[in-house]
Amino acid sequence: MKSMQTLFAVIALAVILTQAAPVAAIELIIPNLDAAPFEPLQVPVTVKGFGAVAGVELHIEYNTANLTIDSIVSAYLPDATTNIAIPGKVHVVWEDYTHPITLADGTALLVMYFTLTGSASGTTAVSFVGNIELVSANGMPFPVSVTSGGVNITPSDADAGHDPLPLRFELLQNFPNPFNPSTTIAYSVAKAADLQLAVFNIAGQVVDRIDLGRKAPGMYSFTYLPGNLPSGVYTYRLTGDGISQSREMVLIK
Numbered sequence: 001m002k003s004m005q006t007l008f009a010v011i012a013l014a015v016i017l018t019q020a021a022p023v024a025a026i027e028l029i030i031p032n033l034d035a036a037p038f039e040p041l042q043v044p045v046t047v048k049g050f051g052a053v054a055g056v057e058l059h060i061e062y063n064t065a066n067l068t069i070d071s072i073v074s075a076y077l078p079d080a081t082t083n084i085a086i087p088g089k090v091h092v093v094w095e096d097y098t099h100p101i102t103l104a105d106g107t108a109l110l111v112m113y114f115t116l117t118g119s120a121s122g123t124t125a126v127s128f129v130g131n132i133e134l135v136s137a138n139g140m141p142f143p144v145s146v147t148s149g150g151v152n153i154t155p156s157d158a159d160a161g162h163d164p165l166p167l168r169f170e171l172l173q174n175f176p177n178p179f180n181p182s183t184t185i186a187y188s189v190a191k192a193a194d195l196q197l198a199v200f201n202i203a204g205q206v207v208d209r210i211d212l213g214r215k216a217p218g219m220y221s222f223t224y225l226p227g228n229l230p231s232g233v234y235t236y237r238l239t240g241d242g243i244s245q246s247r248e249m250v251l252i253k
Contacts, residue, residue, distance in 0.1 A: 026050050026142050028109075028132045030060070030149030040186040040221055041067070041116055041151065042175060044108035045130065051102040053142075055095040055135030056080070060112070063126045064088045067114045067151075071184055071223040073176065074110035076101055100137040111176070113184050115219055126151040169193075171238040171245040174224065178250035185236065186221035193241035199226075200235040207234070215240075226251050 027048035035041050045060065056077060062069075064087045072082055072090060080094035090112060103109065127150045134142040172186040189195070195215055199208035207229060212222075224236075231253045237246040 026053070026132070026134055026145055028058075028130055028145040028147045030128045030130055030147050032149050033151045035116060035151050040070075040172065040219060041114040043112040043114065043128065043149075043151070045110050045112065046106055047103055047109050048105045050105075050107070050109070052100045052137050053102070053134050054097045054100040054137045054139075056092065056109075057133045058090070058092040058110075058130065059132075060090040060128060060130040061088055062090070062112075062114075062128045066116055066126050070113040070115055070221045072110050072112050073179075073182055073184060073223070075176065075180065076103060076107070076109060078181075095135070097137060097139075113175075113186075113221055115221065169241065169243045169245070171236075171247055173247055174236070174249045178252045180252050182223050182225050183249060184221050185224050186219065187238050188219045189215050189217055189240065191241065192216050195238060195240035198237045198239070199229075200237065202233055 029046045069084050077094040080092050083091040129148045131146045133144055170188045174183040174185045195212040197210040198206050201207050233250050235246050
């Protein structure tokens with residue numbers, strides 16, 4: 001009888017230890033990148049060993065001396081709460097215990113979009129430090145992952161001539177593309193202009209129009225939300241100062 005009680009006690013303890021044991025570590029990765037002043041910068045935050053995650057709390061700190069954050073985009077954390085209003089800090093919180101997610105190694109959990117400021121002259125190192133706290137579908141915490149990365153800013157020939165302005169009116173390709181639910185559109189202007197962005201469907205009909213206002217010379221970007229537009233191929237056209245440029249984007253819902 002005593003041996004049977006001992007066996008039950010051992011089994012019960014094993015169950016408790018199994019339930020309380022933390023799950024395997026997940027690695028967070030911010031890469032080292034190269035960039036030039038006055039260019040838009042995309043910084044992916046990738047993961048390794050990311051499986052059955054139901055809760056995410058992500059903190060990233062960055063050097064504000066040469067960077068201005070424009071937006072962050074994640075295709076894998078729907079309805080996440082994000083905060084980029086505090087200079088030098090990115091904060092993301094997400095949870096869904098009904099639909100935990102698993103991502104392949106090297107997948108970008110999110111992408112941060114920055115503009116390199118005019119103070120990014122000379123070769124400068126910009127650093128990032130991030131940590132992520134994760135919870136599994138059964139409420140167990142993963143070990144906290146900490147990462148660091150950086151951007152080496154090297155002047156181009158134009159920068160070496162001390163010309164801080166873009167050389168032309170240019171509309172860049174949106175990223176990501178295809179996209180859902182949002183994408184970032186970047187552009188540059190060489191002289192002050194009133195700018196408008198129009199979106200056309202494949203029939204050539206205007207389905208969206210955005211007044212970007214008057215912009216001084218520089219590089220800009222913004223997050224585009226297509227609202228209720230259906231999946232499809234769209235053309236987006238930037239117009240200002242008597243000039244216009246167009247590119248295509250693909251919305252997948």
